[in-house]
Amino acid sequence: MLLPEEPAILQVRHAVRRWLALYCPRGEVAVALSGGADSLALTAAAATEARTVRALVVDHGLQLGSAEVAQEAAARARVLGCVSADVLTVEVTGSGGLEAAARDARYRALDSARRTDPVMLGHTLDDQAETVLLGLARGSGGRSIWGMSAFDSPWGRPLLGVRRAVTHQACAELGLTPHEDPHNASPDFTRVRLRTEVLPLLEDVLGGGVASALARTGDQLREEGALLDSVAETAAKRAVVDGQIDAAALADAAPPIRRRVLRTWLLSAGARGLGDKQLRAVDDLVVQWRGQGPVAVGGGTPDVRLVVCRRRGRLNVGLDDRRRV
Numbered sequence: 001m002l003l004p005e006e007p008a009i010l011q012v013r014h015a016v017r018r019w020l021a022l023y024c025p026r027g028e029v030a031v032a033l034s035g036g037a038d039s040l041a042l043t044a045a046a047a048t049e050a051r052t053v054r055a056l057v058v059d060h061g062l063q064l065g066s067a068e069v070a071q072e073a074a075a076r077a078r079v080l081g082c083v084s085a086d087v088l089t090v091e092v093t094g095s096g097g098l099e100a101a102a103r104d105a106r107y108r109a110l111d112s113a114r115r116t117d118p119v120m121l122g123h124t125l126d127d128q129a130e131t132v133l134l135g136l137a138r139g140s141g142g143r144s145i146w147g148m149s150a151f152d153s154p155w156g157r158p159l160l161g162v163r164r165a166v167t168h169q170a171c172a173e174l175g176l177t178p179h180e181d182p183h184n185a186s187p188d189f190t191r192v193r194l195r196t197e198v199l200p201l202l203e204d205v206l207g208g209g210v211a212s213a214l215a216r217t218g219d220q221l222r223e224e225g226a227l228l229d230s231v232a233e234t235a236a237k238r239a240v241v242d243g244q245i246d247a248a249a250l251a252d253a254a255p256p257i258r259r260r261v262l263r264t265w266l267l268s269a270g271a272r273g274l275g276d277k278q279l280r281a282v283d284d285l286v287v288q289w290r291g292q293g294p295v296a297v298g299g300g301t302p303d304v305r306l307v308v309c310r311r312r313g314r315l316n317v318g319l320d321d322r323r324r325v
């Protein structure tokens with residue numbers, strides 16, 4: 001389809017073109033289309049900019065009429081020039097809340113349908129700002145305020161620099177009325193309240209530019225964090241010996257590097273839900289050794305704790321065979 005030369009759709013097209021040049025020069029991509037404004041504008045731009053675009057629409061089956069919404073989105077994708085548009089029907093089951101279960105099912109379905117192509121997602125600058133703000137309030141440590149990355153194979157996010165208002169405007173320019181997910185307006189979801197109440201208030205009080213500043217901060221932190229991760233990987237090669245941490249070999253490293261080495265080591269040993277407090281307590285076994293007892297970390301069995309102990313200069317992680325909870 002020939003797109004109109006209007007400002008918003010041109011901005012979306014430029015963003016997609018830049019992304020393709022950087023991450024997928026062969027130009028064969030899949031696009032995850034919900035039917036909402038962001039992914040609809042993305043699909044239109046991709047169908048014009050990429051060599052081939054296959055649209056993937058997930059029907060979670062959670063709302064009445066979801067099958068029709070999905071079919072309609074797929075039909076639009078074909079009109080926009082996608083070479084194919086498939087509806088993937090998923091069953092949302094599992095623990096951790098409906099939203100998380102739906103997300104898991106969606107990403108699994110997209111991953112198995114994408115063949116070897118990367119999948120473009122419609123996350124915008126505003127989604128990035130919300131992610132960073134949520135992480136700031138709920139998370140622990142710098143990693144929780146990393147922004148989403150433009151390409152984390154196979155997931156691509158060409159619109160991270162584009163405002164949500166622009167994707168809505170682009171749809172208007174294309175004469176398309178996007179599907180409005182009722183969840184996107186429900187104050188039962190924290191992210192919705194953040195979008196409709198918190199961010200507008202912050203913009204008002206702080207005089208604008210907040211969303212962009214948050215998104216920029218998330219980007220910077222992710223880049224810097226990735227660099228520290230690679231330094232920590234090198235440090236781990238010296239410090240992890242036979243699955244244990246050699247305290248003397250790790251003690252000289254800078255604190256953020258030590259905590260990264262310990263975090264990766266603990267996660268690979270089955271630790272779960274690691275917080276900053278636990279990491280610091282384990283780090284104390286390395287640099288503040290005064291004969292303290294085992295440090296419990298999450299991830300044991302329902303009745304036996306996972307603990308870290310120091311013996312003869314080495315840190316071990318394992319189930320606490322001496323104590324039951």
Ligand SMILES: Nc1ncnc2c1ncn2[C@@H]1O[C@H](COP(=O)(O)OP(=O)(O)OP(=O)(O)O)[C@@H](O)[C@H]1O
Pocket residue numbers: 031032033034035036037038039040056057058059060106120121122123127181184
């Ligand atoms: N049902 C779905 N099928 C395919 N892709 C989806 C679906 N839901 C979300 N996505 C993808 O994930 C991205 C982010 O999801 P999110 O829930 O934030 O978006 P949305 O508000 O539902 O829709 P949109 O971002 O398209 O306006 C979407 O832009 C889209 O690329």
